[in-house]
Amino acid sequence: MGKLKLFLTALPFILSIAIYFTASQIRHAENPGDKILPTFTQMGEAAYKMAFEIDPRTGERLMLTDTLSSMKRILIGMIAASLLGLIIGLNMGLFPGVEALSSVFITFISIIPPLSILPILFITLGVDEFAKIMLIFIGTFPLICRDIFLTVKKIPQEQITKSLTLGASQFQATYGIIMPQVLPRLIDTTRLSFGAAWLFLIAAEAIVSDSGLGYRIFLVRRYLAMDIIIPYVFLITFLGFVIDWSLKKFVASRYSWYIQSKG
Amino acid sequence: MMINRLKGQQLSSILYILKFDYGLFFSYIESSQYESGTGGIMKKSIIAVIVLSMAFFSLSCGQQKKEYRIAWSHYTGWEPWEYAEHAGILKKWGDKYNITIKLERINDYIESINLYTAGKFQGCAMTNMDALTIPAVGGVDSTVLIIGDYSNGNDGIITRGEKSLKDLKGKKVMLVQLSVSHYLLSRALDMNGMQEKEMTLINTSDAEIGAIFKTQKDAIAVTWNPILMNAVKTPGATMIFDSSKIPGEILDLMVVHSKAPDELKKALTGAWFETMQALEDKEKMKAAVEYMAANSGATYDEFIAQLKTTAIFYKASDAAKFSKEEKLKKTMDYVRKFSFDKGLFGKAAASADYVGIEFPDGTVLGDKKNVKMRFDDKYMQMAAEGKL
Numbered sequence: 001m002g003k004l005k006l007f008l009t010a011l012p013f014i015l016s017i018a019i020y021f022t023a024s025q026i027r028h029a030e031n032p033g034d035k036i037l038p039t040f041t042q043m044g045e046a047a048y049k050m051a052f053e054i055d056p057r058t059g060e061r062l063m064l065t066d067t068l069s070s071m072k073r074i075l076i077g078m079i080a081a082s083l084l085g086l087i088i089g090l091n092m093g094l095f096p097g098v099e100a101l102s103s104v105f106i107t108f109i110s111i112i113p114p115l116s117i118l119p120i121l122f123i124t125l126g127v128d129e130f131a132k133i134m135l136i137f138i139g140t141f142p143l144i145c146r147d148i149f150l151t152v153k154k155i156p157q158e159q160i161t162k163s164l165t166l167g168a169s170q171f172q173a174t175y176g177i178i179m180p181q182v183l184p185r186l187i188d189t190t191r192l193s194f195g196a197a198w199l200f201l202i203a204a205e206a207i208v209s210d211s212g213l214g215y216r217i218f219l220v221r222r223y224l225a226m227d228i229i230i231p232y233v234f235l236i237t238f239l240g241f242v243i244d245w246s247l248k249k250f251v252a253s254r255y256s257w258y259i260q261s262k263g
Numbered sequence: 264m265m266i267n268r269l270k271g272q273q274l275s276s277i278l279y280i281l282k283f284d285y286g287l288f289f290s291y292i293e294s295s296q297y298e299s300g301t302g303g304i305m306k307k308s309i310i311a312v313i314v315l316s317m318a319f320f321s322l323s324c325g326q327q328k329k330e331y332r333i334a335w336s337h338y339t340g341w342e343p344w345e346y347a348e349h350a351g352i353l354k355k356w357g358d359k360y361n362i363t364i365k366l367e368r369i370n371d372y373i374e375s376i377n378l379y380t381a382g383k384f385q386g387c388a389m390t391n392m393d394a395l396t397i398p399a400v401g402g403v404d405s406t407v408l409i410i411g412d413y414s415n416g417n418d419g420i421i422t423r424g425e426k427s428l429k430d431l432k433g434k435k436v437m438l439v440q441l442s443v444s445h446y447l448l449s450r451a452l453d454m455n456g457m458q459e460k461e462m463t464l465i466n467t468s469d470a471e472i473g474a475i476f477k478t479q480k481d482a483i484a485v486t487w488n489p490i491l492m493n494a495v496k497t498p499g500a501t502m503i504f505d506s507s508k509i510p511g512e513i514l515d516l517m518v519v520h521s522k523a524p525d526e527l528k529k530a531l532t533g534a535w536f537e538t539m540q541a542l543e544d545k546e547k548m549k550a551a552v553e554y555m556a557a558n559s560g561a562t563y564d565e566f567i568a569q570l571k572t573t574a575i576f577y578k579a580s581d582a583a584k585f586s587k588e589e590k591l592k593k594t595m596d597y598v599r600k601f602s603f604d605k606g607l608f609g610k611a612a613a614s615a616d617y618v619g620i621e622f623p624d625g626t627v628l629g630d631k632k633n634v635k636m637r638f639d640d641k642y643m644q645m646a647a648e649g650k651l
Contacts, residue, residue, distance in 0.1 A: 033402020033635070035609070036381050046610040057460070057605075119471055123478045127437065127465055207468045208437070208475070219466055222441040223396045223607045224377055 038227035047231035050216075062216065067235065070213040073129060074194075074201050077136030082190040085144030090182065092145070093152025094160070094174055103149070110142030115203055122208055132204040139200040140193040147189045151182045184251050184258035191247040198240055330363040331527050333517075334379055335388040336372040339488055339569040340412040340515035342555040344388065347538040349554055356534040360526035364534075372469075373397075379518070385527060386519035390443050392598050394518045396607040399618050399635035404521040406637045408528055409535050410582045414513040416572030417488045418447045419505035421495050423480060427503055428455045431483060437467040437475065438485035443513050446601055448485045450512070451504040476500075488569050489561055510574065511585070512594045521637060532642040533651040536579045543577045579646035586640045587623050595620050595628055 024037040038046070051063040058065070088106070091098040114135060121138075125131035155178060163173045205214030213236055220228045252259055335341045347353045348366045357364045367384070369375035379387035380398045386408070389397075398405045425431060428451055438444040445464075452459060467475065473490040476482045477497045484494065495502050506513055517531060541547040556566035576582035585591065602608060603615035611617075619627045619634035623641075627634055645651050 031402040033400070033633075035401040042611070049610050119474060122471055123474050126479060127435070127467065127475060207471055208465060210463060210465045215466060219440055221377075222373055223609065224380060224401055225609055227610065 035224045035226055038230065042227045043231050046225070046227035050228060050231070063232075063235070065211050066213050066216050066232075067239070069211040070201060070205065071239070073132050073204075073212070074136060074197050077133045077201075078140060078190060078194065078197055080133070081137045081141040081193070082144055082186055085141050085189075086148055086179070086182070086186050089145040089148025090152055090174060090179060092149045093155075094178065099149075106142050106145055109138070110146060114139035114200055118203060118207065127208045132201065132209070135200045135204045136197050140190075140197050143193055143196075144186070144189050148182055148186060151185045152178060155181060184255035187247055187251050191244055191251075194240060194243055198236065202236075328361060328363050329524075329526075330365055331385040331523070332365045332367060332383070333386040333388075333531070334367050334369050334375040334384040336369050336375045337559055338372070338388070338515065339417060339559070339566070339573050340414075340575065341388040342559050342566075343411075343535070343538045343542065343551075344517075345558050346541075346551050346555050347534050350538070350541065350551070352537050352541075353530075353534045356530040356537070359533070360530045362524075362526050362530060364527070364530060379403075382520075385523050386517060386531065389516060389518055391514040391516060391595065392443055392446055392602065394516060395595070395598060395618070395620065395636055396441075396602045398518065399620075400602075400608050400612070402635060404635050404637075405518050406521040406523075406528075406639050407516050407586075408519050408639065408642055409517040409532055410576060410586055410638075410643070411515045411517065411535070412573045412575040413511045413515070414443070414487070414506040414572070415510055415574040416505045416507040417491070417569065418443060418486070418513060419491050419495070419502045420448060420451060420483070420485045421476065421491065421500050421502050422483045423476075423497070423499050424501075425483065425503065426501065428452065428457060432457070432461045434481075434483055435463045435465055436483045436485065437465045437472055439469050439472070440464055440466040441605055441607060444485040444487060445605070446598065447504070447506055447509070447513070449601055449605075450509050450597070454508075488572065489559070489565065492565065492568060505572075507572070511590060512597065514594075515573075528642050529645070529651050532579075532646050536643075536646045539575070539577045539579075542575070579643050583640045583643040583647050586638050586643065591638065592622060592626070592628060599629065 020037065021040070024034075024039050027034045027037050028039060047063075051061065054060065055062050088098075088102060092102055092106075093099070117138070118135060121131045121135055125134055159177065160173055163177045164170070168177065201212075202214030202217070205212040206218040209215040213232055217229050217232050333344075335344045344353075344366055345368065353364050353366060369378065372389075373393075375384075375387055376389050376393055376397045378384055379389075380401050380403050382403075388411075391407075394405060394407065420428075422430070425434070436448070438448060449459065467484070469486065469490060472484050472486050473494050476484045476486075476494045486494065491502075494500060517535065519528060519531070538551075541551050552566055552570075553563055556563050559566065561569065576585060599615045599618075599620065603612065603617070608615070608617050616629040617633070618636065619629040619631050621627050621634045621637040623638055642651070
């Protein structure tokens with residue numbers, strides 16, 4: 001059974017690679033200069049050049065530069081979104097005043113499709129890093145914040161009352177008793193929001209940028225360089241996977257009670 | 264992909280067939296479900312596949328007139344194509360050579376060239392630089408059928424304060440990188456003994472560049488019409504360089520697959536120069552410009568202004584003559600060197616000689632064994648002599 005499972009897991013991958021390989025071979029037999037479905041060798045060579053050779057114009061290794069600037073944007077955006085989401089969500093869940101103040105507003109913000117305000121962001125915030133980070137932030141913050149809010153709401157009221165009667169200050173109850181309980185949930189939600197964050201990052205880089213993974217893809221699209229685009233897509237997938245995996249592992253090792261409570 | 268190819272008439276006939284067969288097939292499913300329970304779903308999908316493939320098959324057999332698809336995107340120099348279709352000129356020339364020419368506008372310029380290169384279109388409107396770097400470098404043997412015009416001020420560098428190119432040192436410049444704007448900037452810098460390294464280039468979508476230029480106080484942009492025309496109206500904006508300083512280098516073309524049939528080449532060339540005649544004719548011109556202006560979202564006056572910065576070859580003889588001039592070779596040499604320097608030839612090309620560009624007199628620039636871009640004056644010449 002184990003082998004069958006492994007086989008079934010691998011099957012769609014093998015099939016897609018085989019289909020791609022055949023189609024690419026057919027196109028290359030017709031036209032050796034075909035750029036639409038590059039062969040694996042072509043992709044390998046292009047990826048190698050992007051990753052290890054120094055670009056004569058900028059004096060940098062392009063793939064490294066692109067990865068670093070994209071990672072910088074997405075990480076700053078996501079850290080900001082999750083920290084602010086935690087603090088506001090926590091306070092919204094505990095204090096009725098904060099809830100009244102921000103709950104409806106954040107719900108409203110979360111309904112606006114972030115990509116639709118992209119042109120506004122660039123016009124108001126300029127073409128530098130800030131607009132791109134803001135897009136990632138706006139796209140992920142409301143969801144994280146509302147999720148934390150709902151998680152806090154689910155914590156039994158008795159626990160809060162108890163901690164307050166035992167002499168905890170409001171500050172202590174909020175950040176000492178309740179916050180540690182929602183932290184794994186925060187990491188989990190942030191992890192799931194990364195998919196959306198990548199989308200916003202690439203959209204922003206496609207429109208106005210001077211480096212980044214999305215920038216490169218949309219730049220070389222200009223001359224149909226699929227041999228660069230496809231390796232970049234895999235790089236993005238790989239980075240996404242690594243982030244997802246490490247956050248998952250972190251939650252599993254640090255908060256085993258959370259995993260158990262999820263069943 | 265399949266669905267995409269089936270448009271208009273084809274689509275309606277396929278719908279008809281489907282509807283027709285669906286009636287039969289639906290009654291069959293009903294009865295089969297009673298008979299075999301959930302097994303019906305399997306049968307349903309098998310039958311659906313058979314019906315669909317039959318429909319596709321019958322479609323591919325029953326065509327009389329050959330249909331050719333031509334792609335274009337919005338640009339002053341290409342708007343006449345849409346007018347040619349609107350005025351029935353394309354249909355007239357198609358009928359003359361017993362073919363159907365289907366003109367399709369693609370919203371995104373680069374996407375239209377990519378679709379042409381992928382073989383979805385027989386012809387596509389594009390610039391000389393893109394014709395070289397996308398289809399030709401991609402191994403798609405392409406022929407420049409018509410040289411429509413050259414940019415004579417349609418592309419420019421605009422600033423909000425800087426007075427000359429020297430002032431761009433250390434600044435951020437927005438442009439669609441690797442486009443003709445980039446070429447223009449590169450030529451401008453060359454002429455002033457400067458280098459691209461001296462500034463930061465920001466790749467900016469042509470959809471946003473106009474709005475960003477207007478709202479950012481220190482913006483510098485390289486762009487084309489109609490964006491350029493609107494952006495330069497911003498208070499404090501100056502045009503410090505434009506394509507009239509490098510006339511005849513940014514060419515707007517109709518490019519077709521070299522293996523495309525003669526009928527298509529003749530019909531397209533004939534239709535184009537008849538449209539050009541209409542634009543020269545004082546009576547017809549007004550209606551044509553009104554139509555093109557409305558179609559491109561400009562006012563009549565704005566469109567006239569754009570036409571002034573576009574050096575259109577109204578006469579086929581002028582276009583044919585231009586394609587035979589020595590200057591064209593020099594231009595293409597600039598273009599291919601620029602393209603190679605910027606990596607537009609891809610990672611596989613070892614030098615600018617990677618692809619060959621053939622000129623009407625038979626000379627080849629670059630690799631003679633790998634000629635993928637051909638300037639052909641044959642059809643323009645025929646149009647000039649009234650032989651089409």
